[in-house]
Amino acid sequence: MAGIAEVKDLVERHTNVEGVCTTAIPRLSLYRFSRMLEALHGVYEPSVCIVVQGRKRVIAGEHLCTYDVENYLLVSADVPVVGQVLEASRDHPFLAMLMHLDAATLAELMLETDVEEPNHGITGSALAVSTVEPDLLDACARLLRLLDSPEDVPVLAPLVEREILYRLLRGGQSQRLSQLATTESRLHDIKRSIGCIRENYREPLSVEALASEARMSTSALYHHFRAVTGLSPLQYQKHLRLQEARRLMLGGEMNAATAGYSVGYESPSQFSREYRRLFGAPPARDIARLPLSSLEPI
Incomplete structure (x- = not known):
């Protein structure tokens, strides 16, 4: 079974430039930073980020998560964040892999396995940190090895990505992932309202219309929206x-x-x-x- 050393070597070998490196695997990106950076603003989409060297902090509203080689970051909704690399140097750069989550594949896996049915209420912030288990790390190594044989990517990458999602469903964030894949969950309702804001962020915001789209009252929208994103709808738009x-x-x-x-x-x-x-x-x-x-x- 692959360990952190092999995964680190694979990420380092396939990151030949500073910053974010796209790969031949569509949902996979690699990160390399050789110095600590000032805090940067951005929007995270549903994804899992596994650090193989260094440490990073990310903040969404009032929610703060720090993750490293022992703990991965899971993002279950589109959320504006402030992120900062905390440990990095020329000799020991910050290295990480990020895989965007596919809700349709998660839904298929839930039907095929005995994963516990999700609690349809909000489970908390869209950002969460959990322990990196050996089986998850092993699957990540096999996904990264495919970068050495691009001809195998179209057939084998979806299979390994599916295993990674399965390992995540079996891990500490099963409820969040299940909600991400379930249309009846509160998280799905909030994701719908987030999508409306992102598509129309230049336009004046109607909280009443947003609440109607999310199928809840305005007070419930404020409560659940802030629980997920750390921001009110108006702050999110800003x-x-x-x-x-x-x-x-x-x-x-x-x-x-x-x-x-x-x-x-x-x-x-x-x-x-x-x-x-x-x-x-x-x-x-x-x-x-x-x-x-x-x-x-x-």
Whole structure:
């Protein structure tokens, strides 16, 4: 059975550049950072992240998770986060693998196995940390080995990804994963409202319409939405707007006034005020101090 040393070697061998490396396996990305980074803002989608060297911290609203070689991070909904690599150096870079979760495959596995039926109520934050078990690590090693034989990826990668999901379902986050795959769960309802905000983040937010889409009262929406994302619906929308405006300015596509207007702000002063509150500096000063690499997902 593969151990952490083999998985680390595989990740290191297939990360020849700093930052995020895409792979021939569509849902798999690899990470390499040779220095500790300042906190970076981004949006995590449903995924599992397994660190093979170093340590990282991620914050969503009031929720904070720290994960390392012994504990993986599970994300069960799209959530704005602030992430920071805590341990990394040139000799011992931060190394990790991230696999996006496929809800349809999870649902199939639930039908084929004796996984406990999910509690349809909210299980808590979309971010959770659990122990990396040997069987999970072994399956991850076999997925990474496929990068050495790209011709095998179309046939074998889906099978190994399926095993990884099975191992996760058997682990400490079974309830979260089951809710992710079940259309009757509260998590699925909140994911529906999250999708509405992400698709229409430039438009004025109607909490009543959002609650109707999520099939719950406005008070229940606030409660469950904050439990999952650590943010209220309005705060969630603000994070999306400001992160997109920052991306546009960092890429040199727009100045602050144009970027603010393009993401839904009608008042430049309100845009500047909320931007400073989130990123710690007004737009022009923030962009001047940031490298282009800050565009990379975290």
